[in-house]
Amino acid sequence: MGVNPMLNQGRASFTREPADQRRQALIDATAACLAEKGVAGTSVRTICARAGVSPGLLRHYFAGVDALVAETYREVTQRVAETFAAAVAAAGDVPRDRLIAYVTASFKPPITDPSLLATWLAFWSLVKTDADIAKIHGETYCAYRGDLEDLLGACDMASAEAGPVAIALTALVDGLWLELSLDPTTFTPEQASAMAVRWLDTLLERPAFG
Amino acid sequence: MGVNPMLNQGRASFTREPADQRRQALIDATAACLAEKGVAGTSVRTICARAGVSPGLLRHYFAGVDALVAETYREVTQRVAETFAAAVAAAGDVPRDRLIAYVTASFKPPITDPSLLATWLAFWSLVKTDADIAKIHGETYCAYRGDLEDLLGACDMASAEAGPVAIALTALVDGLWLELSLDPTTFTPEQASAMAVRWLDTLLERPAFG
């Protein structure tokens, strides 16, 4: 009657998915866009096209693009943390082995996935301008350094030293990671891993700093 | 006659500047925008407003925004390289002093300027998506590593080892730099410098890699 039946024709068919699944699909699409096209190429339409849904659906599950990007950062961060925790758990009981496992996990699959590195790099560039991203970044790195300090402490490093050492180790790992991401041709993950271990050995053997 | 004299009133007055000066002003404005608002907040209008000129003027001096950003990367890169070169020149003739001067220059003014670090971080995020930026980045890091290898060679390091060592040093410096940029509260430039020197000492004392 009042409704025009003509309009039915152009409407695309769709299937209803569980909320968790849709959210995850959007998060995965966001990570993929950030990795492939960078921050500038990651828009509502780009993300939703990648996820295979209509642009309007994003706001049904998230407060907006920025919120989705932040949520993606949280998800990626958590997955990385779980990978590290699993590596430590699989390393056995020897403190030094556990520490080395934690550090070298950064240079093994699934962390060495180029797409993951590229996504991470995009997040770095957002830390300075996006308050939410900055908050997540701060928490993440605080937790990472905390884990590192615990593992260093288990290797009989004085707690006063573990702090700076954790920072230096984090910096080296991030720097190697950055290098791998920006120009993978000059460098292999195995080489990066070997250098990190070597630096670690040095710090454990000669704990005095300065 | 045919021209409507009414239109004169709304036109802003301006002064003609030398081409070099205008180009430099636009480059400086671009760097400032990248540092303060990130890639997403760096647009033609933003840049030109910062430079105090009309948006249309950008294309009078550059092929487009992307070209201006690339030119800005070149300019910043060159200025950093000159700073490093000056530090080495001022360090005297002792090879080890020269090497340390080159590495620690990254953690002294003017390199530690937060705005410079933030700008650099924005460029990193563009390497993956912008071909011009990637090209400049490749050349820059190749030159940086080349300088480092020469300085290491002067310290009697075997040339076969200087390559990987240069990469590792670059990674550590970049990682410390990244940390300083993303979260300056956990870290001082002096601490970063001390850690880099320590790593350098280790590498020079025990040159065998693996």
Next chain:
DNA sequence: CTCCTTGTTATACGATCGTATAACAAGGTG
């Protein structure tokens, strides 16, 4: 003073941005 060149501004155009809204359809419930 007058003309001419051109650096500069102002404005317009199409594309794309994030978001809002209403129509629609899918899938369960009675």
Next chain:
DNA sequence: CACCTTGTTATACGATCGTATAACAAGGAG
């Protein structure tokens, strides 16, 4: 089978994006 809820699509809106173009004014040449 009819109804209802709501996940999903389609479309629209204002803002901003990069760029193109034409009017204008600044400053030197004659």
